[in-house]
Amino acid sequence: MTWLLLLTLLAISLACAFYGATLLVWTGTMAAGIALLALTGAVPWLSLAIVTLVFAAIAVPLNMPSWRRQWITAPFLAQFRRMLPDISETEQVALDAGTVGWEGELFAGRPDWNLLKNQPYLDLTVEEQAFLDGPVQELCGMLNGWEITHRDADLNPETWAFLKKHRFFGMIIPKEYGGLGFSAMAHRAVLQKISSVCVVTASTVAVPNSLGPGELLVHYGTEEQKNHFLPRLARGEEIPCFGLTGPTAGSDATSIPDYGIVCRAEYKGKDVLGIRMQFDKRYITLAPVATLIGIAFRLYDPDGLLGGAKDLGISLALVPRDTKGVEVGRRHMPLNLPFQNGPVRGTDVFVPLDALIGGIELAGQGWRMLVECLSVGRAISLPSTSTGGTKMAALATGAYARIRKQFNMPIGRFEGVEAALARIAGNAYATSALSRMTATAVDLGEKPAVPSAIAKYHATEMAREIVRDAMDVHGGKGVILGPRNYLGRGWQGIPVSITVEGANIMTRNLMIFGQGAIRCHPYVLKEMQAARLENPQERVERFDELLFAHVGYSIRNAVRSLVLGLSFGKFAMVPHDRKTAKYYQKLSRYSAALAFVSDVAMLTLGGKLKQKEHISARLGDVLSHLYICSAMLKRFEAQGRPAADQAILAWAFHNAIYKIQVALRLVIDNFPNRYLRGLLRFVVFPFGRREKAPGDRLTHKVAQLLLVPSDTRDRLTRGVYLSATSNHPIQFMERSLPEVIRAEPLERKLLKALKHGDIGGITWEEQVRDAIDKSVLTRHEADILARVREMVTEIIAVDDFDVEELRLGRQPQRIGKQHAA
Numbered sequence: 001m002t003w004l005l006l007l008t009l010l011a012i013s014l015a016c017a018f019y020g021a022t023l024l025v026w027t028g029t030m031a032a033g034i035a036l037l038a039l040t041g042a043v044p045w046l047s048l049a050i051v052t053l054v055f056a057a058i059a060v061p062l063n064m065p066s067w068r069r070q071w072i073t074a075p076f077l078a079q080f081r082r083m084l085p086d087i088s089e090t091e092q093v094a095l096d097a098g099t100v101g102w103e104g105e106l107f108a109g110r111p112d113w114n115l116l117k118n119q120p121y122l123d124l125t126v127e128e129q130a131f132l133d134g135p136v137q138e139l140c141g142m143l144n145g146w147e148i149t150h151r152d153a154d155l156n157p158e159t160w161a162f163l164k165k166h167r168f169f170g171m172i173i174p175k176e177y178g179g180l181g182f183s184a185m186a187h188r189a190v191l192q193k194i195s196s197v198c199v200v201t202a203s204t205v206a207v208p209n210s211l212g213p214g215e216l217l218v219h220y221g222t223e224e225q226k227n228h229f230l231p232r233l234a235r236g237e238e239i240p241c242f243g244l245t246g247p248t249a250g251s252d253a254t255s256i257p258d259y260g261i262v263c264r265a266e267y268k269g270k271d272v273l274g275i276r277m278q279f280d281k282r283y284i285t286l287a288p289v290a291t292l293i294g295i296a297f298r299l300y301d302p303d304g305l306l307g308g309a310k311d312l313g314i315s316l317a318l319v320p321r322d323t324k325g326v327e328v329g330r331r332h333m334p335l336n337l338p339f340q341n342g343p344v345r346g347t348d349v350f351v352p353l354d355a356l357i358g359g360i361e362l363a364g365q366g367w368r369m370l371v372e373c374l375s376v377g378r379a380i381s382l383p384s385t386s387t388g389g390t391k392m393a394a395l396a397t398g399a400y401a402r403i404r405k406q407f408n409m410p411i412g413r414f415e416g417v418e419a420a421l422a423r424i425a426g427n428a429y430a431t432s433a434l435s436r437m438t439a440t441a442v443d444l445g446e447k448p449a450v451p452s453a454i455a456k457y458h459a460t461e462m463a464r465e466i467v468r469d470a471m472d473v474h475g476g477k478g479v480i481l482g483p484r485n486y487l488g489r490g491w492q493g494i495p496v497s498i499t500v501e502g503a504n505i506m507t508r509n510l511m512i513f514g515q516g517a518i519r520c521h522p523y524v525l526k527e528m529q530a531a532r533l534e535n536p537q538e539r540v541e542r543f544d545e546l547l548f549a550h551v552g553y554s555i556r557n558a559v560r561s562l563v564l565g566l567s568f569g570k571f572a573m574v575p576h577d578r579k580t581a582k583y584y585q586k587l588s589r590y591s592a593a594l595a596f597v598s599d600v601a602m603l604t605l606g607g608k609l610k611q612k613e614h615i616s617a618r619l620g621d622v623l624s625h626l627y628i629c630s631a632m633l634k635r636f637e638a639q640g641r642p643a644a645d646q647a648i649l650a651w652a653f654h655n656a657i658y659k660i661q662v663a664l665r666l667v668i669d670n671f672p673n674r675y676l677r678g679l680l681r682f683v684v685f686p687f688g689r690r691e692k693a694p695g696d697r698l699t700h701k702v703a704q705l706l707l708v709p710s711d712t713r714d715r716l717t718r719g720v721y722l723s724a725t726s727n728h729p730i731q732f733m734e735r736s737l738p739e740v741i742r743a744e745p746l747e748r749k750l751l752k753a754l755k756h757g758d759i760g761g762i763t764w765e766e767q768v769r770d771a772i773d774k775s776v777l778t779r780h781e782a783d784i785l786a787r788v789r790e791m792v793t794e795i796i797a798v799d800d801f802d803v804e805e806l807r808l809g810r811q812p813q814r815i816g817k818q819h820a821a
């Protein structure tokens with residue numbers, strides 16, 4: 001009976017913790033449980049008395065705020081203040097800049113799936129769709145990737161003119177200023193389609209629509225600046241670029257040494273107050289052709305001409321290209337993807353004060369302006385271009401793996417190639433769902449700081465994996481560059497995507513979890529703010545409130561993680577769907593595990609967690625894969641749960657869940673404190689690590705989906721450029737694929753007859769003639785085989801060149817001089 005009492009109280013406590021009951025509710029429920037058992041008279045009075053006393057000893061002080069504050073909260077607060085990480089002004093700005101959406105639910109351990117279900121699955125407006133089917137389709141048909149990348153090292157003049165005429169550079173500029181005023185979804189669709197044909201053109205279009213003069217002016221420009229510049233930018237009369245990075249300031253962008261001094265000087269014949277700037281920027285996209293150069297620099301006012309601080313901080317100015325002292329025009333060559341990119345330097349460049357974006361009121365606010373806008377561009381540009389590239393790689397590699405035969409079999413039937421094909425399909429599904437979800441967040445008015453970092457990192461990393469697999473499957477055909485090669489430039493371009501907009505190692509290690517944890521956590525940021533309050537009384541009261549809510553939250557997540565681990569997620573509240581319920585259950589389980597492990601890490605490591613990049617990167621991986629899985633489930637539901645797509649969803653989902661398990665395992669196995677290691681292992685993996693990577697049967701099923709035209713394959717690759725008329729190699733392959741498949745039985749018939757000695761001949765032509773003579777094939781069948789053979793010959797062909805054709809480039813001057821010396 002004593003056991004009954006203890007078990008009842010344990011069950012009550014677990015249930016309260018699992019459902020996140022408050023301290024008061026737990027106290028009341030426990031007291032009621034003890035009273036009920038006492039009334040039954042079944043429990044010996046001594047046991048009852050001991051349990052009641054122990055319970056009262058815990059519950060009463062905890063429910064007395066003044067006692068609690070003095071004996072628990074105050075000492076803890078003192079310790080907490082010592083561990084508090086230093087948050088620099090720039091980090092604080094970054095933390096304040098974004099909003100928290102679905103990732104907050106995943107981070108907090110109890111995702112409300114109804115929120116995801118009710119999130120709209122946005123589509124394009126009629127006007128946006130018309131733009132995609134009209135100018136974008138036409139543009140894609142104009143692009144010749146080989147000429148752009150090898151012969152011209154630039155878009156041709158017609159393409160530049162077309163882009164300007166149709167306002168491709170003004171997609172994010174509101175209509176009232178002459179731009180297209182597109183939604184994030186439309187912006188995504190345009191970049192996706194262009195990047196499926198030509199990465200150089202996609203980068204050229206992406207940059208003016210991402211962080212730079214256009215976006216900064218829309219958000220912060222003075223009315224005068226907006227009225228002057230935005231229509232000109234929208235029409236392409238001004239080509240913008242934005243210079244933040246310099247030789248010594250890369251990832252650590254706030255360390256820019258570039259500066260401007262407030263002073264008076266003569267400008268356009270008048271004596272005006274302005275800024276004399278010195279700057280040295282590199283890697284600046286569009287700089288060689290830019291007419292309007294955005295520059296980030298530190299602004300100083302040593303003579304107090306503005307009447308405020310001497311060091312005003314990072315500021316942003318618009319400098320016309322023709323300003324005296326500005327030096328642009330030379331070009332970098334980013335891995336054979338010659339989009340316009342180069343250095344920008346300025347010596348004694350004088351601009352009036354109204355060159356500051358937002359005017360003098362926003363002097364010193366540059367870093368805040370940049371981080372506020374960064375998340376929006378990062379949520380769209382690279383995730384969308386990666387999606388376009390990955391979809392095209394999936395389409396082309398599937399077709400090629402069916403068309404290319406070795407050992408008398410389509411190479412896509414070999415298990416080794418199947419593994420690559422399944423990864424391509426699964427990653428393409430995930431990338432697309434992820435980029436759609438972050439674009440949706442932007443359209444819903446969020447500033448998705450953490451999702452944009454997740455999308456930037458994972459979309460580009462998945463694209464890297466896909467293009468690597470695609471190259472492997474294509475063998476030599478992928479390696480030999482030329483007009484027939486549709487993969488090589490994508491392969492070369494991936495490190496560029498990995499590097500820009502926050503290099504990936506730093507994005508993974510520092511930004512996703514580092515910022516995500518503080519931003520998404522329901523209490524940590526508030527606790528940090530409370531701990532810094534000036535008034536001691538107010539500080540302890542506010543901190544106490546948060547601390548006990550936080551303790552309840554941690555207990556809830558520990559219990560949920562354990563219970564969901566023991567029950568394989570069965571107790572989680574998830575949508576009741578036969579096909580997908582188990583997926584939601586797994587996500588609920590690992591969401592609780594992430595919340596619990598993150599809390600333990602933050603509590604025990606405090607400010608040191610910032611340096612423990614292994615831990616934060618792995619926890620960031622868990623958050624990212626939970627987010628990606630949610631995006632995939634949303635996509636599956638919104639597309640009407642197509643049964644034929646289920647294998648790809650299953651592959652991508654299990655692949656992600658397996659990665660979650662690996663990440664959590666590595667966090668736990670490497671946790672600095674060994675007692676906590678044991679506790680974490682028990683709570684997170686009570687039955688051990690049971691998740692498995694996608695199995696061979698599933699891999700086979702998914703790989704085969706890429707080899708045959710189908711609705712699933714169309715859905716997977718929807719949004720890439722395809723045209724019935726163009727003779728681009730991928731289009732040609734797509735058109736040939738059905739015929740190649742139809743010819744396969746005939747090829748088998750021919751081979752069988754040859755093997756059995758029913759027909760003979762040395763060359764293929766002789767064998768076919770013999771097959772017709774011996775009625776193995778009809779003449780019509782022989783014609784089909786001949787036509788398909790011709791198509792296949794064209795598809796597997798690669799380019800060759802005269803030596804002169806390969807010597808198109810002139811050696812850069814500086815290297816030439818060195819060699820001469």
Ligand SMILES: Cc1cc2nc3c(=O)[nH]c(=O)nc-3n(C[C@H](O)[C@H](O)[C@H](O)COP(=O)(O)OP(=O)(O)OC[C@H]3O[C@@H](n4cnc5c(N)ncnc54)[C@H](O)[C@@H]3O)c2cc1C
Nearest residue numbers: 242243244245250251283284285334500501503505506509
């Ligand atoms: C083709 C191209 C186009 C670009 N366009 C522009 C543009 O238009 N405007 C502009 O201002 N900039 C632009 N950039 C600059 C780009 O944003 C920077 O290259 C990027 O920020 C990284 O800086 P870095 O190259 O100096 O690398 P570094 O900062 O030297 O970094 C090197 C490596 O160290 C890692 N690292 C650094 N700090 C940390 C950390 N704390 N934790 C973990 N890892 C870390 C990085 O992830 C990276 O892997 C462009 C760059 C390229 C290559």
